[in-house]
Amino acid sequence: MCNFTLNGYNIMLKPNGQLVLIDFGIARVNSETYEQKKLAGQGTRAVSDGYSPLEQATGSAIPQSDFFALGRTFVHLITGIHPFDLCDQYNHDIYTDELKDWRQKASKISASLADLIDKLMARPINKRPADTQVILQNLAEISETLCPPKLYQSKSYNQISTINKPRIFLEYTLGSWYSGHSGWINSIAISPDGQTLISASNDMTIKVWNLKNGNEIFTITLVQDIAKCLVISPDGHTLFSGSSKGIIQAWNITTGEEIHTFAENSYQVFALVISPDGQTLFSSSSDIKVWNLNNNELVRTLNIHSGPVFTIAISPDGKTLVSGSENKSIKIWSICTLTGHLHAVNSVAISPDGNTVVSGSNDRTIKIWNMNSKEENFTLTGHLDAVNSVAISPDGQALVSGSSDEKIKLWNLSTGEEIYTLTGHSDAVTSLVFSPDGQTLVSGSRDSTIKVWRIQ
CATH class of the missing domain: 1.10.510.10 (Transferase(Phosphotransferase) domain 1)
Structure with missing residues (x-):
C-alpha cells in the first residue's frame, strides 16, 4: 500500500x-x-x-x-x-x-x-x-545500542542475573494487506517438531503455516464461528480448537479435515491443554471440563471458580492443573487457591521443572509463584496495560509477556530482571509461544499479524 x-x-x-x-x-x-x-x-x-x-x-x-x-x-x-x-x-x-x-x-x-x-x-x-521489516529491525538495533534494556530489580528478590543476554531479532511477519488473517489473532500454537505454526483468528479461519519459511500451507474455514484457542496433541497429529460458540473440534493437522466435534459447552471456550501422555484434554469455559481422548467422552466437570476460567496449564508430569479466572484467583487443583491479582487472570504458565507458576493479569502485572510453598515470589511491573499472555522458555530460564500496550517483554524467570522489550505490533499482543528448541518466539496480535522472532 x-x-x-x-x-x-x-x-x-x-x-x-x-x-x-x-x-x-x-x-x-x-x-x-x-x-x-x-x-x-x-x-x-x-x-x-x-x-x-x-x-x-x-x-x-x-x-x-x-x-x-x-x-x-x-x-x-x-x-x-x-x-x-x-x-x-x-x-x-x-x-x-x-x-x-x-x-x-x-x-x-x-x-x-x-x-x-x-x-x-x-x-x-x-x-x-x-x-518495512528492514526499517523496524534497523530501528530496533539502534534503540538497543542507544538505550540498553534496564535490569529490573524485583521487590523481594536481590540476586543479580547470570543469564546470558540473548540476541533477539524479527525474522518475518505473517499478515499484510493482501495475505494472512484479516482479523485479530486469538491464539497460536507450534507443533512438537517445531516445523508447523497454527493460528486462529476473529476472521473465522484457522491457518496452518510452515514455520521455517512462513509459507501458508492451508486454511480451515469455520462455519459462522470463531476459534478462540488452540492446542496440538503431543504426537503432533491432531489440532484441537475451542470456539466462541463453545464448540471443541479436532482436526487432522496434515490435511485440515475435521476428525471429531465434542459436545458443546454452554459458554465460549477460552483455553485448551492436553496432558503430556496425550490421553486427556482439558477445556476452560464457565467451568473446566475433562475429556478422555481415547473415546472422546466427557469424564468430569470442575466447577470451583466463581467466574469464567480464562486460562489453564498443566505441569510437565501431568499431575497438576493450574487455572486462572475472571474472579482474580488462581487454582492449583485441587490443592489451594492463590490470590494477589487485583483484576482478572488472563494467562498462566508452568515452568519445565514444575516448580514455578507465572500469571499475567488485567492489573498490568505478572506474578511469579512458588509451586512448593504456594506463595508469591515476586511481582513484575513494567507493562502499561493488561497482560494477555505469558510463556516460559523450554530451558526454564526466560519468561515472555505480551500486553495490550502492544509490547512484548522478556524477563529472567529466576530474578525478575527485564532483559528486553520487543516492539513492532500496532495493537494488543494476544498470544505468545516458544518453539520446542527455544530458538524461536512467535507472537500474535489484534493488529492481525503474527511475528516470528529469532533468539540467538
Missing part, C-alpha cells in the same frame, strides 16, 4: 506516546489492477511538496515512495524545519534536490539514526530499505 500523503502534518501523537497515521484519504493498495494503471500512465499523482520523491510525482509510486516521505518527515520533526526550506535555494527542484546540511541542524541525534534517515531519503529507489 502507498499512502501518498505521509508528512509531518498527518501524524498524531496519542496520549500513550504512540504515533499514528491519520490520513488514508488517497491511499492505494499495490494491486495488480493498480500496477496496470501505472503502466498506462493512470497512476495516482498526489504529492506533498518537499516530502514526495520523483517517482511519485510521475505517477509511479511504490511502497518505497512512502519510505522517502518517512525520512523527510523524520527530518522535519527532528529539525523543526520544513524539508522544502532545507533544499538548495539556488538550484531549486523539490523532486531532485537533496536536503542541504540537515545533519548539522540535528547534531544531537545519533549518527546511526541519521544514516538510516539518509537511506530512507535516497533518490535511487534501490538504495532505500527493501521493506
Whole structure:
C-alpha cells in the first residue's frame, strides 16, 4: 500500500506516546489492477511538496515512495524545519534536490539514526530499505545500542542475573494487506517438531503455516464461528480448537479435515491443554471440563471458580492443573487457591521443572509463584496495560509477556530482571509461544499479524 500523503502534518501523537497515521484519504493498495494503471500512465499523482520523491510525482509510486516521505518527515520533526526550506535555494527542484546540511541542524541525534534517515531519503529507489521489516529491525538495533534494556530489580528478590543476554531479532511477519488473517489473532500454537505454526483468528479461519519459511500451507474455514484457542496433541497429529460458540473440534493437522466435534459447552471456550501422555484434554469455559481422548467422552466437570476460567496449564508430569479466572484467583487443583491479582487472570504458565507458576493479569502485572510453598515470589511491573499472555522458555530460564500496550517483554524467570522489550505490533499482543528448541518466539496480535522472532 502507498499512502501518498505521509508528512509531518498527518501524524498524531496519542496520549500513550504512540504515533499514528491519520490520513488514508488517497491511499492505494499495490494491486495488480493498480500496477496496470501505472503502466498506462493512470497512476495516482498526489504529492506533498518537499516530502514526495520523483517517482511519485510521475505517477509511479511504490511502497518505497512512502519510505522517502518517512525520512523527510523524520527530518522535519527532528529539525523543526520544513524539508522544502532545507533544499538548495539556488538550484531549486523539490523532486531532485537533496536536503542541504540537515545533519548539522540535528547534531544531537545519533549518527546511526541519521544514516538510516539518509537511506530512507535516497533518490535511487534501490538504495532505500527493501521493506518495512528492514526499517523496524534497523530501528530496533539502534534503540538497543542507544538505550540498553534496564535490569529490573524485583521487590523481594536481590540476586543479580547470570543469564546470558540473548540476541533477539524479527525474522518475518505473517499478515499484510493482501495475505494472512484479516482479523485479530486469538491464539497460536507450534507443533512438537517445531516445523508447523497454527493460528486462529476473529476472521473465522484457522491457518496452518510452515514455520521455517512462513509459507501458508492451508486454511480451515469455520462455519459462522470463531476459534478462540488452540492446542496440538503431543504426537503432533491432531489440532484441537475451542470456539466462541463453545464448540471443541479436532482436526487432522496434515490435511485440515475435521476428525471429531465434542459436545458443546454452554459458554465460549477460552483455553485448551492436553496432558503430556496425550490421553486427556482439558477445556476452560464457565467451568473446566475433562475429556478422555481415547473415546472422546466427557469424564468430569470442575466447577470451583466463581467466574469464567480464562486460562489453564498443566505441569510437565501431568499431575497438576493450574487455572486462572475472571474472579482474580488462581487454582492449583485441587490443592489451594492463590490470590494477589487485583483484576482478572488472563494467562498462566508452568515452568519445565514444575516448580514455578507465572500469571499475567488485567492489573498490568505478572506474578511469579512458588509451586512448593504456594506463595508469591515476586511481582513484575513494567507493562502499561493488561497482560494477555505469558510463556516460559523450554530451558526454564526466560519468561515472555505480551500486553495490550502492544509490547512484548522478556524477563529472567529466576530474578525478575527485564532483559528486553520487543516492539513492532500496532495493537494488543494476544498470544505468545516458544518453539520446542527455544530458538524461536512467535507472537500474535489484534493488529492481525503474527511475528516470528529469532533468539540467538
